[in-house]
Amino acid sequence: MSGILDGKRVLVTGVLMESSIAFHAAKLAQEQGAEIILTAFPRPTLTERIAKKLPKPAKVIELDVTNDQHLAGLADTVREELGSLDGVVHSIGFAPQDALGGNFLNTPFESVATAMHVSAYSLKSLTMACLPLMAEGGSVVGLTFDAQFAWPQYDWMGPAKAALEATSRYIARDLGKQNVRCNLISAGPIGSMAAKSIPGFSELASVWNHRSPLEWDMADPEPAGRGVVALLSDWFPKTTGEIIHVDGGLHAIGA
Ligand SMILES: NC(=O)c1ccc[n+]([C@@H]2O[C@H](COP(=O)([O-])OP(=O)(O)OC[C@H]3O[C@@H](n4cnc5c(N)ncnc54)[C@H](O)[C@@H]3O)[C@@H](O)[C@H]2O)c1
Numbered sequence: 001m002s003g004i005l006d007g008k009r010v011l012v013t014g015v016l017m018e019s020s021i022a023f024h025a026a027k028l029a030q031e032q033g034a035e036i037i038l039t040a041f042p043r044p045t046l047t048e049r050i051a052k053k054l055p056k057p058a059k060v061i062e063l064d065v066t067n068d069q070h071l072a073g074l075a076d077t078v079r080e081e082l083g084s085l086d087g088v089v090h091s092i093g094f095a096p097q098d099a100l101g102g103n104f105l106n107t108p109f110e111s112v113a114t115a116m117h118v119s120a121y122s123l124k125s126l127t128m129a130c131l132p133l134m135a136e137g138g139s140v141v142g143l144t145f146d147a148q149f150a151w152p153q154y155d156w157m158g159p160a161k162a163a164l165e166a167t168s169r170y171i172a173r174d175l176g177k178q179n180v181r182c183n184l185i186s187a188g189p190i191g192s193m194a195a196k197s198i199p200g201f202s203e204l205a206s207v208w209n210h211r212s213p214l215e216w217d218m219a220d221p222e223p224a225g226r227g228v229v230a231l232l233s234d235w236f237p238k239t240t241g242e243i244i245h246v247d248g249g250l251h252a253i254g255a
Pocket of ligand 1: 017065093
């Protein structure tokens with residue numbers, strides 16, 4: 001059976017639990033014919049355990065996106081395993097507790113800086129770390145939560161996602177000549193570890209129950225994973241700097 005990622009080699013970050021969007025992107029990518037390699041934070045053992053639930057084995061490499069040594073060694077390690085890359089999935093987000101949950105006006109810059117470093121700047125760091133492996137071009141895909149609006153509880157993750165969205169556009173600008181595309185999936189709320197670490201996240205998510213045109217299931221990360229795989233494929237060959245909503249259509253509804 002042929003798949004839309006046949007012959008493609010893809011690096012997937014962010015597989016932590018089965019509820020991780022990245023787990024579903026990785027699973028679907030393998031099902032669609034890709035060879036994948038995973039990166040893990042904070043510990044490879046956790047990701048290795050979850051990786052056993054994937055359809056095929058996948059090597060796991062430790063990667064803290066704020067660690068320059070990890071980033072510097074990434075291309076060589078991936079080259080040994082896969083030779084080159086056609087795609088990179090950035091599925092990484094983090095903000096300290098005092099940057100979330102209604103503390104927006106009192107959050108110290110140190111915590112804001114951490115949120116920005118891990119959640120936004122890392123799209124650039126990861127892309128550049130993988131660029132030597134994408135000599136033939138490639139597709140970088142990240143995950144955002146619509147940064148056009150101020151949401152309850154989301155606090156400094158909001159500006160971090162706005163920075164991620166802008167960073168994606170600038171990567172698209174600067175790497176287009178090398179045929180490297182950079183796009184984001186703007187996902188609706190999913191009950192992952194990252195979401196559960198946001199105090200009051202269920203209040204935010206409940207908006208989807210009455211405003212989303214399509215029924216939204218917070219327990220199902222697969223639609224977001226499908227969006228990621230579509231952007232990794234050759235079916236969006238001239239799309240870059242784009243944000244595609246996989247949010248049940250809520251972004252289109254005013255009230
Ligand atoms: N869950 C949602 O409602 C939702 C909605 C829209 C977008 N997103 C985004 O999707 C992406 C994946 O999140 P998820 O919901 O699957 O949750 P998740 O908790 O499963 O994934 C977050 C990942 O970020 C990784 N990470 C954190 N700090 C890191 C670091 N320093 N270096 C490398 N990796 C690091 C964690 O290891 C984890 O795998 C994030 O960018 C998140 O903001 C999530």
